[in-house]
Amino acid sequence: MLSLYISLVLLIVLAIIGLSELLLKLQSAITANENAPQSLLVVPICGTKENIEQILRHTVAQYQSAFAKKQRPRIICVNCGADADTLRVIERFCLQSSQIELIDKSQLSSLLSTA
Secondary structure (H helix, E strand, C coil): CHHHHHHHHHHHHHHHHHHHHHHHHHHHHHHCCCCCCCEEEEEEEEECCCCHHHHHHHHHHHHHHHHCCCCCEEEEEEEEEECHHHHHHHHHHHHHCCCEEEEEHHHHHHHHHHC
């Protein structure tokens, strides 16, 4: 009889723990804003970068794995005098991914004041 009460108490405790975990996950899902980026990486781009595509792919992969789906990182490429070919590659990346942006260095201060 005593073992039945102990089992029942243990079951109730585990049910309460499970319910509280479920409520915490539900609360974080409701209050999370998936559209708002939670982190910002600024990448200055200067001159000719023949391997800019590899640099951007590697940066995106490393940055996303570092934040592991908990945050939606935002990557800002700042044009600090990049050549036309490099800018075309970056613009193509911007079209493929909503988290990558290309801005001019004159826009950087206004971006950082609103971030």
